[in-house]
Amino acid sequence: MQDATLSVGDSIEGRCTKCRKNTAHIIVTLVEENPGKVQCTVCNREHKYRPPTAARKPAARRTVDPKEAERQEWQALQPTMNPAKATDYSMDATYKVNALINHPKFGLGVVQRVVGPQKVEVLFEDGRKMMRCQ
Structure with a gap:
């Protein structure tokens, strides 16, 4: 899944549950070589790791009034x-x-x-x- 081996204290990008956006996180715990808990570098909240979400496409505009x-x-x-x-x-x-x-x-x-x-x-x-x- 990951190219390099992850360890506690490494920086990783993830989805912050408080900021509600993709931000940089510090790994706090690992579960079977995957991030378990992470800490957001923006709001300092510690939460379960969630992978970053893909950017959404803008909504299609109506062409016919x-x-x-x-x-x-x-x-x-x-x-x-x-x-x-x-x-x-x-x-x-x-x-x-x-x-x-x-x-x-x-x-x-x-x-x-x-x-x-x-x-x-x-x-x-x-x-x-x-x-x-x-």
């Missing part, structure tokens, strides 16, 4: 919609996923999900809206 994704989703659903089968929106009605509704202000919409007992998320041409329902 959410509004544009909603517009694309709307355009994909539009050919399957039949406006004649849409029900007029009412706060007193109950809705199921994929139900077509006709809102007086936002126009034709598709229920995307039922959020709770009194809310649904509807995709309109303008974007997603949270609507109250029964």
Whole structure:
């Protein structure tokens, strides 16, 4: 595992549990030629040896803005919609996923999900809206 033989007092890099980063450590005890306990040279905390962690890749950035994704989703659903089968929106009605509704202000919409007992998320041409329902 190691190239050179380790001994108590040697310096080794490891993950510090207090600093929460890779730092230099001094070996305090050995267990079968491997570091057992180490002491961080930054915070002086003594803890079980943990090997250094690899650097994480930066999170991938979104290339498509959410509004544009909603517009694309709307355009994909539009050919399957039949406006004649849409029900007029009412706060007193109950809705199921994929139900077509006709809102007086936002126009034709598709229920995307039922959020709770009194809310649904509807995709309109303008974007997603949270609507109250029964």
